Amino acid sequence: MHDLQDLVRPDASVEWRLRRRHHYLDLEALRKLTKQRAEAISRRDSLRAALNKVSRTMAERPDARTPEDMAAAKGLKESIREAEVSQRAAEAQLDAALLAIPNVPSDEAPDGGPEDPPVEVQSWGRAPAFHFEPRDHVELASSAGILDLQRASKLSGARFAVFRGAGAALERALVSFFLDLHTKEHHYSEHSVPYLVNPQSMTGTGQLPKFTEDLFATQVAGRSLYLIPTAEVPLVNLYAREMIDADALPLGLTAHTACFRAEAGSYGRDTRGVIRLHQFSKVELVRFCLRSEATAQLELLLSHAEECLQRLDLHYRVVDLRAADLGFSARRTYDLEVWLPSQNCYREVSSVSDCGDFQARRAGIRVRRGKTKEYVATLNGSGLPIGRTIVAILEQNQRQDGSVEVPAALVRYTGFRLIKPDGTTEG
Secondary structure, eight states, X not given: OOOHHHHHSTTOOHHHHHGGGTOOOOHHHHHHHHHHHXXXXXXXXXHHHHHHHHHHHHHHOGGGOOHHHHHHHHHHHHHXXXXXXXXXXXXXXXXXXXXXXXXXXXXXXXXXXXXXXXXXXXXXXXXXXXXXXXXXXXXXXXXXTSEEHXXXXXXXXXXXXXXXXXXXXXXXXXXXXXXXXXIIISOOEEOOOOSEEOHHXXXXXXXXXXXXXXXXXXXXXXXXXXXXXXXXXXXXXXTTTOEEEGGGOSEEEEEEEEEEOOOTTOTTSSOSTTSSOSEEEEEEEEEEEOGGGHHHHHHHHHHHHHHHHXXXXXXXXXXXXXXXXXXXXXXXXXXXXXXETTTTEEEEEEEEEEOTTHHHHHHTOEEEETTEEEEOEEEEEEEEEHHHHHHHHHHHTBOTTSOEEOOHXXXXXXXXXXXXXXXXXXX
């Protein structure tokens, strides 16, 4: 969310900066709503002052109180109620307009959008060279019996998955490995959070109202709740409407959760296998810091996500997202894209984003620095999604016979180093 004055003042640069992400701000509409609210507030205050004057007069001369005085007081009260209704209506329209405006891109975010070539920052490792035609993850995992998409469809329909045997063990191993890495070495505080959150929480991180159609919602016993699309939502909102002491910053939080995304409009894109599911598992990283430290914290967060892939010896690259390709709440984003041999291309496995104070304004998260108060900066990133990481492991570590080598960093978690073509394991 934005500071209204930053948007409507004559010398504001927000309008043309938002155009970099192909969002065109209707300043005339914002100024009109601002004027309506100001007029309603002014009218309410004037009426209150008049009512106070009449009330004082009647209090000073109770014996001389006339029917005209009583009628005047009653009429003023009714007019005040009408002015308050107008004020609330103007404020609701203004809030709705502000909530629909995305974050302003960082000046460091490259120009352009998804139609332009990616801006590669760096790459790590080498793409594996095979002397055979590499199989995709669905063929490898299904033939080994460690992935069952057919039975998952029987349970829940399309775009759900069931891992079993060595596949389920690999899922569990990755969760433990990522959480150990982030808590013991990167010093994040692990949390276990709800998977269902209220609309206010979804609004705080920017999922509502923009992405209503992409969310799974529930209505039970008169309560409206949403299934989280990422642990970013509950982790950021843990501090909603709170004041954080500056000495506590930066804060690093992590959680492993299931994530739920309807992804309306993405039917037919990446729907084979486990790349784009309605339910998937992910370890999320969230950081809170002073706004002046956000750029450095973004680089730190990126290094934490990268280390996950490096420890697993998976070839990947880092892409600096262009301004028109940024997520709604982000001002700067790095994508980590892992190499998939079957597709002969890179695919996103993690996004690491600096949201500035955009989410903090929506959620009311501030920091106290001496006698001053300001909004914090929030950052988030995947560290990492479990399903997509398994896809990369299967495809980059496959052998000609259909077996798959388990990354050395995971062996102590899995108890095996090889998944054989029949789904059995070897030690």
